[in-house]
Amino acid sequence: MNAQIKKIDTLVRKHLHQSKIVLMIVYGIPEKVLDDDIWIYTWNKYFFFKTKTVFIFKNDRVTDIIIFEYIFRIHFRDSFYNANHTPKYEVVKYY
Template identity: 40%
Template sequence: MDKQIQKLKQYLERYLGKTKAQIYSEYGKPETISDNNIWFYDRKKIFFFKDEICFFFTDDKVADITVTEYVFGIPLHNIFYNKGQVPEYIISPVKYVL
């Protein structure tokens, strides 16, 4: 299994179904909140790498998670999970225009 998919799968196994309060207690205040049902968190890695984790809530519980990978602040890939679809996991390159 691809390392990017493994990363998303670990987040799904750990956080799917958790409440907003549980996510808040572990990650703190989100960097961005969209419509109160989508929370964004930045996870810095080594120097110029970071992941943006996006939690989607339904009825105040995590219903989905996506991860966007960045290098030098430029988004490279979005990693999605599509329950029951084929393929279940999708890695989509981000088209970045300067």
């Protein structure tokens, strides 16, 4: 299991099926809310690393998680957890 899958797996184990209230207690108010079913949190590490974590809800519970990674504002890699797809974990590298 590579590092990106471990990172998304950790988030899945912590937050899958959690409610919006629990997620808000852990991470605070999301940076963006889309249609009240998609919450986006952004974290910056140093000057050139940026990570966006997207939590997708169904019936106010986390069902899917996506991590977007950027280096120098260039979209570098995506990591997905899709509950209803096979494989459940997927990493897409752009460079």
